[in-house]
Amino acid sequence: MKSSSILVTSLAGVSATLTPSYNTSSNSPVVVPYEYTYILPNGFVGNENYTFANGTTTNDPRINALLKSATQAPIVAYDAEFSNIFGSNPAIKLVQDRSAQDDMFAHEAGVWVPERNEVWFSNSPSQLAVFPGTVYVLSLDTGHVGPLNSSSKVRNPNGGYYFEGKVYFTSIPGPANDTYPGGIISVDVHTLETQTIVNSYFGLHFNGPDDIVWVYNPANRSEKYMFFTDLDFTKAAYPNGPSPMLPSSVYRWDPQNEILRPVISRNDLSPNGIRVTPDMKTLYVPDSSSVYESFPTGVGVNSWLGPFIYAYKLDEDMLPSSRTMFGQVRLGIADGIHVDDSGRVWTGESEGVVCRNSLGKVIGVLNGEYFLANTSAEATPIANFALAGDTIVVLAGTRLWTVQAEEVLVSSNSSKPD
Numbered sequence: 324m325k326s327s328s329i330l331v332t333s334l335a336g337v338s339a340t341l342t343p344s345y346n347t348s349s350n351s352p353v354v355v356p357y358e359y360t361y362i363l364p365n366g367f368v369g370n371e372n373y374t375f376a377n378g379t380t381t382n383d384p385r386i387n388a389l390l391k392s393a394t395q396a397p398i399v400a401y402d403a404e405f406s407n408i409f410g411s412n413p414a415i416k417l418v419q420d421r422s423a424q425d426d427m428f429a430h431e432a433g434v435w436v437p438e439r440n441e442v443w444f445s446n447s448p449s450q451l452a453v454f455p456g457t458v459y460v461l462s463l464d465t466g467h468v469g470p471l472n473s474s475s476k477v478r479n480p481n482g483g484y485y486f487e488g489k490v491y492f493t494s495i496p497g498p499a500n501d502t503y504p505g506g507i508i509s510v511d512v513h514t515l516e517t518q519t520i521v522n523s524y525f526g527l528h529f530n531g532p533d534d535i536v537w538v539y540n541p542a543n544r545s546e547k548y549m550f551f552t553d554l555d556f557t558k559a560a561y562p563n564g565p566s567p568m569l570p571s572s573v574y575r576w577d578p579q580n581e582i583l584r585p586v587i588s589r590n591d592l593s594p595n596g597i598r599v600t601p602d603m604k605t606l607y608v609p610d611s612s613s614v615y616e617s618f619p620t621g622v623g624v625n626s627w628l629g630p631f632i633y634a635y636k637l638d639e640d641m642l643p644s645s646r647t648m649f650g651q652v653r654l655g656i657a658d659g660i661h662v663d664d665s666g667r668v669w670t671g672e673s674e675g676v677v678c679r680n681s682l683g684k685v686i687g688v689l690n691g692e693y694f695l696a697n698t699s700a701e702a703t704p705i706a707n708f709a710l711a712g713d714t715i716v717v718l719a720g721t722r723l724w725t726v727q728a729e730e731v732l733v734s735s736n737s738s739k740p741d
């Protein structure tokens with residue numbers, strides 16, 4: 324059987340639930356049948372340096388036209404579950420654009436603060452030498468954007484997480500001529516008082532605290548643990564960054580017993596983002612070894628370690644155990660990661676904001692080519708974003724966007740507002 328007839332057969336099979344479609348005059352998701360991700364007519368040509376839609380050509384003009392429309396659309400769906408999140412013409416708003424200044428003010432964290440209906444985010448650590456590290460606040464009620472006026476400034480903010488009335492930021496150490504150690508800083512969302520939670524491992528600076536999550540013990544919800552990732556990217560932050568003093572690791576802070584210890588070693592991965600499933604039983608940790616442990620940057624195929632998203636079961640002692648692979652990133656790495664209340668896993672990748680359901684199926688993407696188009700930051704992928712109720716805040720570097728969903732992705736009373 325020729326592959327083209329397989330394709331026709333399988334296309335007929337899905338057409339009842341999912342018809343390839345696109346409408347360039349609306350924000351309507353472009354629907355690309357999931358089959359195209361694993362079977363194409365023989366003779367197709369792929370390019371690992373470009374997105375799936377942009378880098379794939381076949382000898383079927385209908386497929387090429389559909390993929391071309393997908394390169395221009397804000398939302399690409401591979402599964403009806405994803406198009407249903409957005410409906411036929413979701414509102415997409417450019418809230419602020421600083422591309423003229425090349426100020427990548429919207430790059431990291433992406434924390435919804437439900438009490439204030441605000442999203443707190445931070446600027447790109449790669450521009451620290453030009454634009455000082457800043458936490459910005461977007462009010463989802465008024466659209467106002469301004470720097471966070473906390474009791475003291477959170478220096479070099481990176482990732483963040485909301486937990487029980489505080490936002491916890493990872494903060495990266497200062498450059499070689501500056502003793503600022505970085506660490507984990509909390510900000511009370513009512514008083515805006517800051518507090519340093521950890522800043523040292525036996526007198527050594529962390530390398531570059533990156534992302535953070537709080538987890539309850541599902542067997543006893545008064546037991547809480549803070550996990551954070553630490554990786555060596557200060558070289559990307561400063562031209563003469565300090566050399567790392569510690570191996571890259573995932574650390575766990577146990578406030579009950581006041582114990583700080585690494586719980587996942589660099590033998591496993593160079594961790595980046597970190598999040599937990601709604602049932603608090605599984606940690607997701609993307610590996611960014613392909614970028615941060617083997618300069619210069621190469622595509623995944625060139626690196627022994629890889630652009631994978633791992634799932635670790637949390638055992639009864641709330642320690643990560645039994646690692647399985649959850650996802651393989653097609654382009655770039657998975658950077659920021661968020662889990663919605665349905666257990667879908669959203670990651671910032673070079674394709675854009677990629678969404679996998681809890682089975683690990685890629686169901687769609689907020690297309691990076693659309694949100695980054697025509698900016699000088701175009702070469703820098705979307706690193707992070709926020710899930711805020713029924714709104715997705717896309718941190719597209721020099722541009723700040725909101726995308727309206729038709730369902731609440733993370734509710735304000737969720738155990739893990741994200």
Ligand SMILES: *[C@@H]1O[C@H](CO)[C@@H](O)[C@H](O)[C@H]1NC(C)=O
Nearest residue numbers: 346347348349350351411412
């Ligand atoms: C495309 O979307 C616009 C705006 O929602 C709508 O008016 C138009 O009818 C749609 N066209 C098609 C072919 O669906």
Ligand SMILES: *[C@@H]1O[C@H](CO)[C@@H](O)[C@H](O)[C@H]1NC(C)=O
Nearest residue numbers: 369370371372373378621622
């Ligand atoms: C992708 O980029 C790499 C590095 O520049 C290059 O070696 C490779 O040939 C490119 N792949 C294609 C299909 O062009």
Ligand SMILES: *[C@@H]1O[C@H](CO)[C@@H](O)[C@H](O)[C@H]1NC(C)=O
Nearest residue numbers: 372373374377378691692701
């Ligand atoms: C899309 O592919 C073309 C080559 O066909 C390339 O020049 C362009 O940079 C790609 N766009 C993006 C955003 O990667």
Ligand SMILES: *[C@@H]1O[C@H](CO)[C@@H](O)[C@H](O)[C@H]1NC(C)=O
Nearest residue numbers: 459460467468469470471472
């Ligand atoms: C913080 O204070 C400055 C100066 O008053 C103001 O411009 C900015 O909007 C404030 N930030 C927020 C989030 O309101």
Ligand SMILES: *[C@@H]1O[C@H](CO)[C@@H](O)[C@H](O)[C@H]1NC(C)=O
Nearest residue numbers: 452497498499500501502503
């Ligand atoms: C460190 O060096 C930079 C660049 O030379 C300079 O701008 C900065 O003020 C210095 N910082 C300190 C704390 O000396």
Ligand SMILES: *[C@@H]1O[C@H](CO)[C@@H](O)[C@H](O)[C@H]1NC(C)=O
Nearest residue numbers: 542543544545546547579580
């Ligand atoms: C639950 O955890 C708290 C905090 O560690 C502890 O004080 C309490 O005894 C635990 N409860 C049970 C039933 O183990």
Ligand SMILES: *[C@@H]1O[C@H](CO)[C@@H](O)[C@H](O)[C@H]1NC(C)=O
Nearest residue numbers: 417692693694695696697698
């Ligand atoms: C990017 O530029 C193209 C060509 O000028 C234009 O059609 C498109 O609307 C621009 N996109 C954005 C998001 O500004």
Ligand SMILES: *[C@@H]1O[C@H](CO)[C@@H](O)[C@H](O)[C@H]1NC(C)=O
Nearest residue numbers: 664731733734735736737738
């Ligand atoms: C959270 O709120 C939603 C609707 O706002 C409601 O359906 C749900 O039951 C609430 N969950 C809890 C745990 O209170």
